[in-house]
Amino acid sequence: MRPAHTTPTPADPEAWNAYLAEGNAKQARKRVAADVLLRDADGQVLLVNPTYKPGWDLPGGMVEANEPPPEAARRELAEELGLTLTGLRLLVVDWVAPHGPWDDQIAFIFDGGTLTTDNDQLSPRDGELVTAEFVAPNIARARLGDRIRPRFTAALEAAADGRPRYLHNGTPAS
Numbered sequence: 001m002r003p004a005h006t007t008p009t010p011a012d013p014e015a016w017n018a019y020l021a022e023g024n025a026k027q028a029r030k031r032v033a034a035d036v037l038l039r040d041a042d043g044q045v046l047l048v049n050p051t052y053k054p055g056w057d058l059p060g061g062m063v064e065a066n067e068p069p070p071e072a073a074r075r076e077l078a079e080e081l082g083l084t085l086t087g088l089r090l091l092v093v094d095w096v097a098p099h100g101p102w103d104d105q106i107a108f109i110f111d112g113g114t115l116t117t118d119n120d121q122l123s124p125r126d127g128e129l130v131t132a133e134f135v136a137p138n139i140a141r142a143r144l145g146d147r148i149r150p151r152f153t154a155a156l157e158a159a160a161d162g163r164p165r166y167l168h169n170g171t172p173a174s
Contacts (some may be wrong), residue, residue, distance in 0.1 A: 031105040034073040035060030036112040037155045044134035051130055056143040069108045082125045085112050091158040094151045094167040109155040
């Protein structure tokens with residue numbers, strides 16, 4: 001039996017894994033969101049109006065346990081809009097501080113490129129969305145809530161110059 005004050009090593013795999021699992025159980029867990037910036041041929045951006053919260057949003061949603069954020073974005077767009085996206089390029093990572101009943105969050109926005117589907121055929125596929133609509137970027141800014149608006153603006157800038165943005169609560173982090 002080893003003394004209680006001794007840290008296990010990889011030489012004892014069973015004790016080492018138990019030690020790591022204990023540390024893992026104590027680590028913070030983050031809520032993670034993965035949204036997508038999609039444009040049409042006219043440069044309009046896709047917004048969705050969810051049923052489960054007020055206001056407009058970018059398409060996407062919450063990442064499930066052990067799911068990579070780009071895969072979550074693809075899954076959400078397939079479930080909600082019937083869209084199949086392949087390559088997604090990172091535009092924004094935003095650390096969102098705790099607010100209201102929520103713990104902190106990591107919010108991603110990926111570039112989904114230009115959608116070539118007929119906009120009239122784009123419609124919600126499940127009960128999570130009321131509608132999906134392409135709008136001019138200035139209209140999108142007006143429709144989006146205070147928390148997502150700066151993230152959306154940063155995503156447009158990142159899409160234009162090819163440089164991803166890292167934000168804290170929507171503000172560029174230094």
